[in-house]
Amino acid sequence: MHQSLQLTLPPDVALDDAAFQQHVVRHLGLQQAETLTIRKLKQSIDARSRQVKVNVSVEVYADETAPPAIAYQKSYPDVSNKPTVVIVGCGPAGMFAALRLIELGYKPIVLERGKDVRARRRDLAAINKEHIVDPDSNYCFGEGGAGTYSDGKLYTRSNKRGDVRRILEILVAHGATDQILYDAHPHIGTNKLPPLIADMRESILQAGGEVHFNTRVADFILDNQSEAMRGVITSDGKEYVGLGVILATGHSARDIFELCHQRGVYIESKPFAVGVRIEHAQSLIDSVQYHCDDRGAYLPAASYSLVTQTRVNGVQRGVFSFCMCPGGFIVPAATAPGELVVNGMSPSRRDSRFANSGMVVSIEEADLKPFAKFGPLAGLELQ
Incomplete structure (x- = not known):
């Protein structure tokens, strides 16, 4: 039996796993079921009245095999010898771009001006304790981007920008709790993000992609005939080239914005x-x-x-x-x-x-x- 329910429950029932499971079993009379899967689909708190309630959408599978909670499988092709694409920035945009390129059969080369997610901790400690700022490794720059050590909310005002559910499933596949799949305002948390970010990097590397830290981009390699960006030059003079370049540098990489303007790359201001x-x-x-x-x-x-x-x-x-x-x-x-x-x-x-x-x-x-x-x-x- 497969059944979907819409429930409105008090917090001590909806937000306690054991109490919630018991309520659903009693509600549907499934005490005799041999196999049972109870899965939340959506959960939101309604505090508009003095009596706070929790609205829960749930699906139940009784005496039949439930499908996997997520459709996404952490399985990637080997792209070691495939055409390359350069990605500048190893925040969320850069990491998800790398995984998508791998799925499509391209080899991503990710360049990050900051340090890996673990090494960043020492620089954050220096900011907090000694008031010393490393311009390339801080709360904004480094593996995982700004959100890694400053919250990790998962929120968008638009569901028209792509498959949001798929993004959440990728995060779950790399270690996030499945609660982010159904919470109205999903949140991973600063303490949970670093190992997840490291696991995403490992997926990129195992598929044959590259991730380079402490690698600041200083210039672009532009094709004068097609006006396409074919690669970048780093601060130590090394060149990385590919079919194209994805700039996933975040809002604080002012030097990249200035470089775009200097090199004639079209940019426009956005409201802030x-x-x-x-x-x-x-x-x-x-x-x-x-x-x-x-x-x-x-x-x-x-x-x-x-x-x-x-x-x-x-x-x-x-x-x-x-x-x-x-x-x-x-x-x-x-x-x-x-x-x-x-x-x-x-x-x-x-x-x-x-x-x-x-x-x-x-x-x-x-x-x-x-x-x-x-x-x-x-x-x-x-x-």
């Missing part, structure tokens, strides 16, 4: 926002969102999302919260000496006594007029 990061007691957010003094043993640390419109000097501005981290910490995220930049993060348990969030205001075209001479780099100059 600036602001501050604010911190509160997690108990305050819990009391506001859950309408209680103590959220108890089952409800997770509460989060929030705020947005409003305001007018300043006759100009309407959007003000909104960003990257809210329940049960988390504020961390120094500078990528160069002399900067004061912060970010937020949460461990997987989200059990810190504090919550934090960015609170930002959108930058309008008028704000960039004093920097118009910099063209598409005007926003960087404003920063």
